[in-house]
Amino acid sequence: MICQRRESSSWCGRTERLRTTLVSVGLALAGRAGARMTDAFKVPVSRNTLLRLIASLPDPATTAPRVVGVDEYAQRNGRIYGTVLVDVETRRPVDLLADREADTFAAWLAKRPGIEIVCRDRAPFFAEGATRGAPQALQVADRWHLWHNLGEAAEKCVYRHRSCLRPTPEQPEGPREEPEPAPSSPWPTGHRFAERTRAKHATIHALLTAGHSKRSVARQLGMTLNTILRFSRATTPEEMFTGQWQNRATRLDAYKPYLDQRWQEGCTNAWKLWEEIKEQGYPRGYASVRDYVGRNLRGKPQSVGPRPPSARAVTRWLLTHPDALPEGDRLQLETVLANCPELTALSEHTRSFGRMVAHLQGDQLPAWIEAATSTTDLPSLRHFAQHLERDLDAVIAGLTLPWNSGVVEGHVNRIKMLKRQMFGRAGFELLRKRVLLA
Incomplete structure (x- = not known):
């Protein structure tokens, strides 16, 4: 210096x-x-x-790429997103855009007419921007995103047929014993309202038995005469348990059989139960499920037997190549598929799609979509196939050509590291310099 x-x-x-x-x-x-x-x-x-x-550094001198990959990155997670563009052939970033709008992406592509291939995920704004900005370019949907979306649809299908995951218990030979009848009281012991009502009923009947008149009992206990009359007519305190809200129909009623079944299968996590029925369309919050579990299911005996595999575990088995499955997982999967023809069909569709991804057999996709959309018992798989039809050309190209967005995902991960390293100073202009020059 x-x-x-x-x-x-x-x-x-x-x-x-x-x-x-x-x-x-x-x-x-x-x-x-x-x-x-x-x-x-x-x-x-x-x-x-x-x-x-x-x-103060100038932008690097770059040539217009022939194959460009595009993806979004988060400047503020959940609020502000930008776009990163990468030359897939040289594996170097070529630009950062301040947003992820289709107009911005289309304008960037329009200035570079030499682009021949656009690798992207299935986000609609990137598809629209590529169509408008580079109509001459071939769009390629990323295979990893396709496989990931299939896995999400498969997991929803497995959840829908959750009852098939537990093997049917063998019926014991000999006469069947009738279960003991459930107690007639809708309010269990220890419930605050029930205990208070039982105490009032015992006090009122004790005073009436001692010879006090109903008006006298009302004055002594500070109650109205009508309340004393209702308690005096009830021979047992359970006759008073007629809470208005208890018998009123709720939106949870349609899902109570499923909750009871899942409880018997061994799922005792109220939050997990709420997430499962929410996937089925339950519109309310967690509190109702928590109250129902605590009031009606907690303490109820569960069925004896091994805990069934989770839907996520079964989905992982379906998405794994059969030769790569451990012996124990393979046997469990065979048991599950033997109990459920719908999951057997799901397994066939999943593995045929996996062969297309692994061997780049995109020409077989239309036939696969036709077979998947005809399955009435697997609505999530059918919806996945219908969404593929909306972006059919890009999906076929992704399952046929060797190009993919893997290098772009790597740069998105690198951007996250750079943001953490800059401790809040990662404004767009400064971040763009580091991404392009580092």
């Missing part, structure tokens, strides 16, 4: 070698960490100086 002292101010200049070193440190480590590194080099500068050096 060269420094000269003047009368009114000090002037310092950096050699080109030092400036290049500081720029390299700033691009690699950003502000705070970079400033600590310059201390180790014995040329200390502030974190703001490093960031100013990065911001």
Whole structure:
């Protein structure tokens, strides 16, 4: 570093070698960490100086890519998203856009007529932007996203046929014993309202038995005469348990048989039960399910036997190549499929789609969609197939050509690391410099 002292101010200049070193440190480590590194080099500068050096750098000279990959990244998760564009052939980022709108993406493509292939996921704004901005380019849907979407649809199908996951228990030989009748009281022991009502009923009947009149009992207990009359007519306190809300129809009633069945199968997590019926269309919140479980199911005996596999585990078995399944998982899957023809059909559709993905057999996709849409007992799979028809050309290209968006996903992950490293200083312009130059 060269420094000269003047009368009114000090002037310092950096050699080109030092400036290049500081720029390299700033691009690699950003502000705070970079400033600590310059201390180790014995040329200390502030974190703001490093960031100013990065911001002053010109954009790198790049040629228009022939194969471009596009994906979104989060500037503020859930609120603000941008777009990252990568040259798939050189595996280098070529630009960052401040939003993920179709108009912005289309304008960027229109300035680069040499683009021949656009690799993307199935987001509608990227599909629309590619169609308008580069009508000459071939759009390729990413295979990983297709497989991931199939897995989500398969898991919903398995949840729908959750009862098939538990093997049917063998019926014991000999006379069948009748179960003991359930108690007639709708209010269990320990319920606050029930205990209060039982205490009032016992007190009122004790006073009446001792010879007090009903009006006298009403004055002593501070109750109305009509209340004393109702308690006196009830021979047992259970006759008073006629709460208005208890017999009123609720939206949970249609799902109570399913909750009872899942409880018998071993699922005792109220939150998990609520998530399952929410997938089936239950419109209310968690509190109703929690109250029903605590009031009606908690303490109820469960069926004896091994716990059935979860729907997610069965889905994982369906999405795994049969030769890669451990022996124990393979036997459990065979048991599940033997009990449910719908899941057997799901297994066949899933594995045929997997062969298309693994061997790039996109020409078989129309036949697969036709077979999947004809399955009435697997609505989630049918909806997945119908969505593929809306983007059919890009999906067929994704299942036929070797191009994919894997390198773009890698740069999205790298952007997350850069944002964490910059400790809140990752504004768009500064972040764009680091992504393109680092």
